[in-house]
Amino acid sequence: MENLQAIKQRFGIIGNDIQLNRAIEKAVRVAPTDISVLVTGESGVGKESIPKIIHSLSHRKHAKYIAVNCGAIPEGTIDSELFGHEKGAFTGATQDRKGYFEVADGGTIFLDEVGELPLTTQVRLLRVLENGEFIKVGSSTTQKTNVRIVAATNVNMHQAIEKERFREDLYYRLSTVEIHLPALRERNEDIHLLFRKFASDFAQKYRMPSIRLDENAVKELLNYRFPGNIRQLKNLAEQISVIEESRNISAAKLKQYLPDNSGNLPAIVGGKKENDFSSERDIMYKILFDMRNDINDLKKLTLDLMKKNGNIEEIEEENHHLLEKIYSDKELKEHDIEVLNIPQNTPPKKDYDFIETIEEDESLSLQDKEIEMIKKSLEKNNNKRKLAAKELGISERTLYRKIKQYDL
Numbered sequence: 001m002e003n004l005q006a007i008k009q010r011f012g013i014i015g016n017d018i019q020l021n022r023a024i025e026k027a028v029r030v031a032p033t034d035i036s037v038l039v040t041g042e043s044g045v046g047k048e049s050i051p052k053i054i055h056s057l058s059h060r061k062h063a064k065y066i067a068v069n070c071g072a073i074p075e076g077t078i079d080s081e082l083f084g085h086e087k088g089a090f091t092g093a094t095q096d097r098k099g100y101f102e103v104a105d106g107g108t109i110f111l112d113e114v115g116e117l118p119l120t121t122q123v124r125l126l127r128v129l130e131n132g133e134f135i136k137v138g139s140s141t142t143q144k145t146n147v148r149i150v151a152a153t154n155v156n157m158h159q160a161i162e163k164e165r166f167r168e169d170l171y172y173r174l175s176t177v178e179i180h181l182p183a184l185r186e187r188n189e190d191i192h193l194l195f196r197k198f199a200s201d202f203a204q205k206y207r208m209p210s211i212r213l214d215e216n217a218v219k220e221l222l223n224y225r226f227p228g229n230i231r232q233l234k235n236l237a238e239q240i241s242v243i244e245e246s247r248n249i250s251a252a253k254l255k256q257y258l259p260d261n262s263g264n265l266p267a268i269v270g271g272k273k274e275n276d277f278s279s280e281r282d283i284m285y286k287i288l289f290d291m292r293n294d295i296n297d298l299k300k301l302t303l304d305l306m307k308k309n310g311n312i313e314e315i316e317e318e319n320h321h322l323l324e325k326i327y328s329d330k331e332l333k334e335h336d337i338e339v340l341n342i343p344q345n346t347p348p349k350k351d352y353d354f355i356e357t358i359e360e361d362e363s364l365s366l367q368d369k370e371i372e373m374i375k376k377s378l379e380k381n382n383n384k385r386k387l388a389a390k391e392l393g394i395s396e397r398t399l400y401r402k403i404k405q406y407d408l
């Protein structure tokens with residue numbers, strides 16, 4: 001077996017934790033086989049490196065490796081993305097398209113967030129796993145592919161099965177071998193090591209001396225639970241490296257950047273500690289956040305309108321919920337915006353005049369606020385995306401996409 005340290009170096013993995021080492025060793029051992037592997041662990045623990053190790057040390061290493069974020073692909077297009085489609089299969093399918101399972105023939109597909117796959121897609125996936133067969137969307141011809149699947153999840157799959165969100169047969173097919181990565185709080189001795197590595201990386205990236213934690217700051221760091229795991233630690237190192245002038249970081253300074261474990265936000269977010277959206281500032285952010293979502297919804301409607309040559313009935317039928325959402329004042333009321341005296345505009349139902357919208361470039365500060373809102377909601381809801389999405393008034397899928405997009 002290739003030396004463990006050499007593998008860690010090759011894949012940029014930092015840490016000496018025994019559970020981490022075991023996970024890497026397991027990945028190395030299963031790599032030459034075609035066994036399906038399920039990587040488990042909380043969000044941000046570094047699951048993405050495991051399929052890369054497996055692919056690179058397998059006989060498939062010269063073929064394609066494709067990583068797919070199942071949670072980030074809209075439900076309506078996921079089958080086509082994975083299995084391809086034929087020309088004319090649906091509106092907009094102007095030509096044949098190969099799916100990832102065809103493109104990666106002979107190689108490896110990493111299905112990240114596999115628990116997010118719609119049930120219909122799970123059926124197709126099960127078939128590929130059982131006999132390598134799939135059918136393109138809109139086709140009646142069965143095709144063959146030879147792909148190794150490594151999947152990952154940060155949700156409890158047994159609960160997902162119980163709630164009938166995930167097929168039990170597929171779970172067993174995917175998890176012939178399960179590789180678990182520990183949460184950062186379970187690998188205490190690696191925390192400072194990782195922090196130093198990230199601090200040194202960011203010092204290089206931003207061409208400045210590296211930040212250093214004093215003794216008490218290290219203690220503070222080690223006592224923190226890191227709900228967002230290594231991703232959160234990395235963001236922390238970057239924030240402090242960029243924002244702080246002094247390179248010596250005290251415990252008090254560090255604390256300002258650590259959301260407290262009960263779910264409150266760090267001081268940089270607003271000074272006063274709050275765990276809801278009740279301050280005017282928060283309400284303002286919430287409104288901006290909702291406005292952005294509305295703009296995105298409007299973009300979708302406009303696109304549909306263009307595609308369907310202005311067939312209003314068809315658009316109304318298909319986008320009923322969107323239209324309700326955009327033109328009703330329900331959501332605004334829910335968030336007490338009367339505090340800010342914003343006039344509420346409620347056009348008559350079913351009378352959707354196409355209002356003139358001025359589309360501005362996404363301003364950086366608005367994006368910052370959005371990131372802040374998401375972080376706040378995740379913290380408040382103990383990283384439970386479902387609850388955070390509900391609170392933010394967006395779908396879990398959109399929230400997932402945003403977490404990935406902003407690397408939260």
Ligand SMILES: Nc1ncnc2c1ncn2[C@@H]1O[C@H](COP(=O)(O)OP(=O)(O)OP(=O)(O)O)[C@@H](O)[C@H]1O
Pocket residue numbers: 012013014015041042043044045046047048049112153154230231234
């Ligand atoms: N051992 C490690 N050494 C160095 N960097 C790491 C390590 N583990 C994770 N990281 C970094 O932490 C970040 C998060 O890792 P990754 O995306 O693999 O997490 P994940 O478990 O797949 O999260 P999610 O479930 O949200 O997709 C990445 O930037 C990755 O480079």
